[in-house]
Amino acid sequence: MTSVLFLALTMAPFIAPCVVVITAAVLARRGYARPPGTWRRLPSPGTCVLIAVMSGAAAFGAYAWGVMSGFYVLDPDQLCAARGAQGDHIVTRESLPVSVQCVTPDGVGTELVPDWVNPVIFTGLTLFALSLVIAAISGVRGRAAHSVRMNPSK
Secondary structure, three states: OHHHHHHHHHHHHHHHHHHHHHHHHHHHHHHHHOOOOOOOOOOOHHHHHHHHHHHHHHHHHHHHHHHHOOOOOOOHHHHHHHOOOOOOOEEEEEOOOOEEEEEOOOOOEEEOOOOOHHHHHHHHHHHHHHHHHHHHHHHHHHHHHHHHHHOOOO
């Protein structure tokens, strides 16, 4: 199980941008084909699922990038020296927000995770959750409208 998780984290920074670009292209095509005057309605559940896939892939790819930016095989001091930090270091890690720091014995820390990683993660997770909620609402409204059309006596 851990090897599958490690493989997913290793491949996510490379696969996630492809998923984001493909879903963005499909969403752009759907938006271009949408009839005029229908922009005020809720999007279809399929569109919301595509947005959820795109934002989830962006969040997971950014998370994997952040986690792997502090990955080291040999010695933490070699990792810190490779990033330009001087002196003896202790590596500290946090899962959310993603943080990997080289900390000197004096308490001075050098962040190894790029600044853009955490905003992409939290924005992606927010869009993921919102799009799934809107997909559920749109699906329920669509079924209710369909049942009224099929059975007008109700």
